[in-house]
Amino acid sequence: MNCSRCRGLMVGTVLLDTGSSTDSFSGWQCLQCGEVIDPGITANRKHHLEPRRNGARPPGSLPAKAGGAKRKNMNI
Numbered sequence: 785m786n787c788s789r790c791r792g793l794m795v796g797t798v799l800l801d802t803g804s805s806t807d808s809f810s811g812w813q814c815l816q817c818g819e820v821i822d823p824g825i826t827a828n829r830k831h832h833l834e835p836r837r838n839g840a841r842p843p844g845s846l847p848a849k850a851g852g853a854k855r856k857n858m859n860i
């Protein structure tokens with residue numbers, strides 16, 4: 785199996801669930817870049833939508849107005 789990022793060699797590995805000290809599952813890890821693939825990542829990527837090529841956002845997805853995060857002048 786080759787890495788989807790760098791085409792490096794991927795080897796089987798055992799991954800630990802960070803939320804539980806007892807759960808573990810098998811996955812793949814790239815020897816070159818460290819990319820990790822597990823069944824959850826694979827399932828999520830199948831459902832990932834391709835970005836629109838013209839850069840347009842879908843209707844109703846505009847971000848809320850940015851406010852309240854103004855940079856303070858810290859000159860003394």
Ligand SMILES: [Zn+2]
Pocket residue numbers: 787788789790791792814815816817818819
């Ligand atoms: Zn890689």
